[in-house]
């Protein structure tokens with residue numbers, strides 16, 4: 001077995017990718033210290049706790065339970081050693097803004113009936129779509145997600161090339177979904193999960209139809225204590241393996257080289273043999289490294305397609321919000337305009353497509369008695385002007401929209417309110433232009449076209465997390481930790 005005994009590693013950033021990498025490296029015998037600029041572990045999966053309310057600030061959908069099982073199993077544990085899971089029913093609810101409402105439930109037969117009501121044959125089309133999506137998930141996870149093919153020559157292997165063709169990698173999601181469903185609402189239902197990948201139906205490769213297998217078949221779950229409970233579990237596992245954590249300790253520079261790094265921090269330098277950065281890639285590359293050590297130039301980062309930022313409202317509400325499910329989407333019947341206002345002509349969306357999360361529907365501990373915890377997430381373009389006036393105006397737009405389209409009137413019942421948007425993403429997470437998620441999964445930013453785990457110029461420096469492979473999302477960042485640790489072990493084990 002490969003060993004890192006005797007190697008010291010500093011992991012910069014305690015997001016999911018950083019926490020995961022730390023577990024693998026500590027398990028291989030390295031002496032691992034994670035430093036995090038913010039006051040808590042979890043990165044974008046931070047928690048907001050105030051006046052008896054508790055919110056997951058970022059991720060709230062626990063998807064791909066198989067990935068978490070595999071992660072904990074590597075260390076001879078199971079997720080249930082750290083947290084319980086509740087299968088949500090419905091998985092989510094959709095309000096279309098013409099008064100129509102759909103629940104996507106764990107019962108596929110029920111969902112097929114719902115699809116059939118919109119279009120003759122759509123129930124059977126859903127079954128075929130999900131079969132393809134399952135196949136893509138299985139092939140994709142085995143050949144392209146858990147195996148990191150970071151070089152073009154990795155794709156020249158005939159078997160791999162055949163698998164990639166089978167995945168219909170190149171078409172757009174829009175075209176793929178149109179092959180199965182004509183009704184615009186059914187197309188929207190199948191495409192909404194792309195927002196999780198930071199893309200739009202037009203710029204995301206059809207490969208990602210595997211996401212439908214994720215939300216329809218594998219299910220949507222709620223972990224005990226929310227996603228924060230999962231972060232606690234991974235951090236506890238790390239402690240058991242010997243990882244040390246320090247919060248409120250930002251890295252300001254990465255100097256030195258393999259075997260003799262200097263990680264500068266305001267509290268003094270750290271001197272590890274190896275460094276893993278989980279901070280966003282552009283920040284690591286452009287701000288923590290001196291120019292001759294950077295893997296890319298400023299033009300490269302400027303030319304990338306970034307996933308949306310978000311306008312978030314965390315609301316403590318007096319009374320119930322029964323109209324909303326734990327996860328609820330509110331969608332305009334024509335959402336092209338919203339996607340255009342994210343990717344083509346950036347502006348605060350006039351007719352927003354947004355997401356509401358009500359964890360108090362499932363968890364009594366997230367709000368005081370007689371109250372509900374609700375957060376609203378509106379994807380918006382990164383880099384927009386984010387002023388108190390914009391926010392105030394937009395808050396009113398959202399409260400009006402919620403009332404009009406879901407019947408949930410919050411005015412006069414809001415006892416706690418926090419907002420979080422573009423400037424906060426940039427400040428809190430050092431994210432480029434305030435993107436909420438990092439590099440979008442466009443075709444040119446998928447698989448080997450994402451920046452690599454090994455620094456291009458600095459031996460002994462590795463990068464992990466959502467900007468590298470496999471990509472965005474809590475499960476993907478857990479896997480990113482595994483792939484990064486594999487590279488470290490290949491080089492030093």
Ligand SMILES: Cc1cc2nc3c(=O)[nH]c(=O)nc-3n(C[C@H](O)[C@H](O)[C@H](O)COP(=O)(O)OP(=O)(O)OC[C@H]3O[C@@H](n4cnc5c(N)ncnc54)[C@H](O)[C@@H]3O)c2cc1C
Pocket residue numbers: 012013014015016017018035036037038042043044045057058059060061062063249250251252278279280283310377428429430436437464465466467471472473474475477
């Ligand atoms: C609003 C929102 C909703 C989401 N919803 C979902 C969902 O429902 N399901 C899902 O699976 N995923 C979801 N995601 C995506 C998911 O949260 C992310 O993809 C994932 O958590 C990112 O992990 P990461 O490893 O890239 O690290 P990050 O979370 O990006 O963490 C990086 C860490 O590095 C720290 N850092 C930065 N610079 C420095 C420095 N100089 N020194 C020290 N530390 C530094 C940051 O403070 C941060 O803690 C959502 C994200 C957001 C923002």
